[in-house]
Amino acid sequence: MFPGASTPREDADYVIVGAPLDATTSFQPGARFGPGRVRTFAETFDDYDVRTDRQFSDLSVHDHGDVRAWNDVPDYVDHLSGVVRDVVWDDAIPLLLGGEHTVSAAGVRATEPELFVSIDAHLDLREEYDGDEWSHACVTRHALETAEEAIVVGARTGSEAEWERAAEADVTVVPPEDVGPWLQAVVGGARDPFSNKRVYLSVDVDGADPAFAPGTGTMEPFGLTSREMRGVVRAAAPHCIGFDAVEVNDRDDGQAAALGGKLLREFVYTHAHATD
Template sequence: MFPGASAPRSEANYVVVGAPLDVSTSFQPGTRFGPDRIRKFAETFDDYDGRTDRRFSDLSVHDYGDVHAWNDVPEYVKHLSGVLRDVVWDDAVPLLLGGEHTVSAAGVRATDPDLFVTIDAHLDLREEYDGDEWSHACVTQRVLETAAEAIVVGARTGSEAEWARAAEGDVTVVPPEDTGAWLRAVAEGERDPFAGNTTYLSVDIDGADPGFAPGTGTMEPFGLTPREMRDVVRAVAPSCVGFDVVEVNDRDDGQAAALGGKLLREFVYERAATRTGSR
C-alpha cells in the first residue's frame, strides 16, 4: 500500500493504481518493479506537509493495488482504462503508478482530458518504434488520439520526424532550459494553458537529469532538477483529472522511486489545497 493511502475505496477522493507493464522498454527493462518500488521508497516521508498544513492520510487516498500486466499491450491498455474509468465514475482522481510510459494512454482514455501535460526527456511522438505503435516511444502520439493538445516539459531528444511533428499546432515543447520561464509565465498569467481545460499530468521519471534519478530505462542527460519537476506538478495539479508517474525501474538505490513518490504526494497536497470543499 502507498503510505497514507488508507481511505476506504467508497470514500476515496484519490485512488492509486499500479500498472507494472514492462514490454517495450527499449534499453534497460525493469519498470515492472516500479509501482512497488515507489510505494517502498515513500515509506520514510512524513505524513504532515507544512506548506499546505495537511496530512496525506487525511486526504482520502485509497490504494487499489496493481492491475496485473500481460504482453498484449493494446488489450492491457483497454483493460486498465476500464479500471481507471471506474475510479473516475466514482468521482475520484486516478493516480497511476507505472510501469512503462505506455500506461499513460489508459489514464488519458479513462479521464478524457482536453490537455495532456507530460514531464519527459523524450518527445514520444513516433507513429511506431521497431514496428510497434504501442511502444513507450509512441505514447504522446497515441494520447493525441484522445486529447486535443499536448505540452511536453523537459524534452531534449527525439527523431527528426518527431521534431517536425512537435512543430504542429497541437504540441508545445518546453525544453529544460525554458522551464523556469514557462512556469513564471503561467504563474503571472501571461500564459495560461490550463484555463477552461481539463488536464492529465504524466511524470516520466526520465524527465529528471539522470544524476537525480538514474533508475529508469532510457537515461538522457541535461534534464530537469527535482525542484523544477515539483514546481511543474504544483502548477498543473489544480486543473488535473488524472496523474501518473512512470518509467521507474530497479536499477538504482531508490532515487527515482523516491522522487516519483514525492511528486505524487506533491500532486495530492497541491490539488487538495487549491480545491478545498470539492473533490
C-alpha cells in the same frame, strides 16, 4: 500499500492504481518493479506537508493495488483503461503508478482530457518504434488520439519526424533550459496553459536529469532538476483530472522511486488544497 493511502475505496477522493507494464522498454528493463519501489521508498516521507498544512493520510487516498500486466499491450491498455474509468465514475482522481509510459494511454482514455501534459525527456510522438506502434516511445501520439493538445515539458531528444510533428499547432515543447522562465510566467499569470481545461498530467521520471533519477529505462542527460519537476506538478495539479508517475525501475538506490512518490504526494497535496 502506498503510505497514508488507507481510505476505503467508496470514500476516496484519490485512487492509486499500480500498472507494472514492462513489455516494450527499449533499453534498461525493470519498470515492472516501479509501483512497488515507489510505495517502498515513500515509507520515509512525513505525513505532514507544511506548505498546505495538511496530512496526506487525511486526504482520502486509496491504494487499489497493482493491475497485473501481460505482454499483449493493446489488450492490457484497454483493460487498464476500464479499471481507471471505474475510478472516474466514482468521482475520484486516478493516480497511476507505472510501469512503462505506455500505461498513460489508459489514463488518458479513461479521463478524456482536453490537454495532455507530460514531463518527459522524449517527445514520444513516434508512429512506431522497432515496428511496434504500442511502444512506450509512442505514448504522446496515442494521447493525442483523445486529447486536443499536448505540452511536453523537458523534452530534449526525438527523431526528425517527431520534431516535425512537434512543430504542429497542437503540440508545445518546453525544453529544459526554458522550464524555469516558463514556470515563472505560468505562476505569475503571464502565461495560462492550463486554466479552463481538463488536464491530464504524466510524469515520466526520465524527464529528470539522470543525476537526480538514474533508475529509469532510457536516461537522457541535460534534464530537469527535481525542484523544476515539482514546480510543474504544482502548477498543473489544480486543473487536473488524472495523474501518473511512470518509468521508474530498479536500477538505482531508490532515487527515481523516491522522486516519483514525492511528486505523487505533491500532486495530491496541491490538488486537494486548490479544490477544497
